[in-house]
Amino acid sequence: MSAASAPAAPPLGKYLASSEKKTRDKAVKSLAAFLSNHDSENVLPDLEMAKLWKGIFYCFWMSDKPLVQQALAGELAELILTITDVPSSLNFLRGFWMMTVREWNGIDRLRMDKYYMLVRKFVNASFRLLVRTKWDSxxxxxxxxxxxGPNGPLCPNDIRVPTSLAFHLSEIYLEELDKALTSSESPPPAPLSTLLSPFITLAARTPTNTTYKHIQSSLFEPLGDVLKSSSGPPSRKKARTSSPDYSQLLVNTCTSSPGGDGAMDAGAVRSSIFQKIFDVASETETRDANRRRMYAFYKDAVEDDEDSAG
Structure with a gap:
């Protein structure tokens, strides 16, 4: 569809949520055409964005075959990259997360896996968007x-946010970042310490013990182990039977700004991440129980590095 014939408004939710697959497919294509001509001068009001995402949510809800679901999840996530204006892309992404947090507890068990997949696709597309901006600060x-922030999946002080969303994100985050770097041509180094900030803040401030434990065990510990194994002797304290393979991430990461000296040594990145965990643990907003855990985690990592160096 040409720019001249692109729709002036997004397709109505009733078409996105139609029981007819052909109608839904046509509505998604119409939405892609609309968004491809969308920029910061033409931002959808919050209410319209919420209505749009309600329609998209039920468009995906109605998809009922694995291959159809997978294709649609990818097509919906690619909408982030269809928008040519970065602020508008991020605004659209905000709508996705607000919708996901709002609707998550209403998803039945039989549909949960496909929404986990949808989240994974959006995480991957978000990283590819940020790569395209060269990790613009x-x-x-x-x-x-x-x-x-408010209505975000990693918001630390909103009890309405489902904990299973934070669990899922902590499990897939680095894997999808590694995939995004692998699929991009000559990507600038990923500012890993900065990208982990939402998880470190959530770990510090969550009132839920299981959330803290899951973030540490599924994200911080595996990442620390991988960075350790690639920069020196394996940990003497912990011998994991299996570690994730973040091959692209290990050779193309920095701490906070890709505009510095380029990719950094894995050992330096590991040190910077543990230092950030220590610094956030020291903040006044950190819960006392979490502070003690974070300090202990930091202390173990430093001692392990010292043992290996010795």
Missing amino acids: AAVQEYNSILS
Whole structure:
């Protein structure tokens, strides 16, 4: 569809949520055409964005075959990259997360796996968007605020946010970042310490013990082990039977700004991440029980590095 014939408004939710697959497919294509001509001068009001995402949510809800679901999840996630204006892309992404948090507890057990897949696709597309901006600091900061702010999946002080969303994100986050780097041509180094900030803040401030434990065991510990094994002798304290393979991430990461000296040594990245965990643990907003756990985690990592060096 040409720019001249692109729709002036997004397709109505009733078409996106139609029981007819052909109608839904046509509505998604119409939405892609609309968004491809969307920019910061033409931002959808919050109410319209909420209505649009309600329609998209039920469009995906109605997809009922694995291959159809997978294709649609990918097509919906690609909408983030269809928008040519980065602030508008991030605004659209904010709508996705607000919808996901709002509707998550209403998803039945039989549909949950496909929504986990949808989340995974959106995480991957979000990273590819940030790669396209060359990890622009303002874009990364806005992305982190979408995750950690009100109605975000990693918001630490909103009990309405489902804990299973944070669990899922902590399990897939680095894997999808590694995939995004692998699929991009000559990507700038990923600012890993900055990208982990929402999880470190959630670990510090969550009132739920299981959330803290899951973030540490599924994200911080595996990442620390991988960075350790690639920069020196394996840990003497912990011998994991299986570690994730973040091959692209290990050779193309930095701490906070890709505009510095480029990719950094894995050992330096590991040190910077543990230092950030220590620094956030020291903040006044950190819950006392979490502070003790974070200090202990940091202390174990430093001692392990010292043992290996010795």
